[in-house]
Amino acid sequence: MNYEVIDSHCHLDFPKFNKDRSGVIERARKSGVVEMINSGIDYKTNLNSLELAKKYEFIHATLGLNPQMVPNADDAKIKQILSQIERNIDKAIGVGEAGLDFYYCTSDAGRKKQEDVFRQVIEIAYRYNKTLVIHGRDGEDLALEMTKDLDRVIFHCYGGSLETMKNIIDAGHYVSVPTLVCFSEQHKTIAQNLPLENMLIETDSPYLSPRKGRNEPAFVLDSIPVIAHLKEMEEAEIAMATMQNTRRAFEL
Numbered sequence: 001m002n003y004e005v006i007d008s009h010c011h012l013d014f015p016k017f018n019k020d021r022s023g024v025i026e027r028a029r030k031s032g033v034v035e036m037i038n039s040g041i042d043y044k045t046n047l048n049s050l051e052l053a054k055k056y057e058f059i060h061a062t063l064g065l066n067p068q069m070v071p072n073a074d075d076a077k078i079k080q081i082l083s084q085i086e087r088n089i090d091k092a093i094g095v096g097e098a099g100l101d102f103y104y105c106t107s108d109a110g111r112k113k114q115e116d117v118f119r120q121v122i123e124i125a126y127r128y129n130k131t132l133v134i135h136g137r138d139g140e141d142l143a144l145e146m147t148k149d150l151d152r153v154i155f156h157c158y159g160g161s162l163e164t165m166k167n168i169i170d171a172g173h174y175v176s177v178p179t180l181v182c183f184s185e186q187h188k189t190i191a192q193n194l195p196l197e198n199m200l201i202e203t204d205s206p207y208l209s210p211r212k213g214r215n216e217p218a219f220v221l222d223s224i225p226v227i228a229h230l231k232e233m234e235e236a237e238i239a240m241a242t243m244q245n246t247r248r249a250f251e252l
Helices: 021-031 043-055 067-072 075-087 108-127 140-146 162-170 185-193 217-231 235-250
Strands: 005-010 033-039 059-065 094-101 131-137 153-155 174-178 199-202
Touching: 005 174, 005 199, 005 217, 005 235, 021 033, 021 217, 033 043, 033 094, 033 217, 033 235, 043 059, 043 075, 059 067, 059 075, 059 108, 059 131, 067 094, 067 108, 075 108, 094 108, 094 140, 108 131, 108 140, 131 140, 140 162, 162 174, 162 185, 174 185, 174 217, 185 217, 199 217, 199 235, 217 235
Parallel strands: 005 033, 033 059, 059 094, 094 131, 131 153, 153 174, 174 199
Antiparallel strands: none
16 A cells, blocks of 8 residues: 655664665655654754755754753753754754653653753743654653643654553644554554544654664554554555644644
């Protein structure tokens, strides 16, 4: 079956694609991925994302500050990334990924620093009315609470509880289902319970591959039959809805 989809979150600029980046992009387009959203996570990847978006009209950049780097980064480095995001805000379709990662960071000081930095990122998204892409691991509840003033929020690669997901949906936000749904029971349960109108799909490539080895945007299509089966819907309906949702979420 051929349908058009959007990979709402990938990292095409990462070194794993250095050997065959243009081939990967071409493969994605040939398989029906009409647009890709490349997510920055720090100064260098934000620059790379902007470059990709400039080079390809169907690739869009979001500019982020990944929480995993925050506990060990000095204030100057964080300030540098925040001002970079702000300076290039008109070239980005969203802010993020940014958020809270309490899975890897267990110290109170580190978590507090993540919160402080995330608050500054939220402020930028709010000031410029940009969609915020949240990386929230074991911090989903707090991330939701902190972003209550924002209109457009996406919980990327969501892996939290169904209860928190219901609150995210009630707030009118979006939840992105990764290609993990092809083999993870937790993500199958999430997809099954997530209303279609709040659903986006993503690869988070080069990570979370539904096949052996490296993930790539073309593989986002692997998740369509799985989600369709879980929700007892037509595959084309899932593809169409997630594409429209992504365009709405990012005002594309």
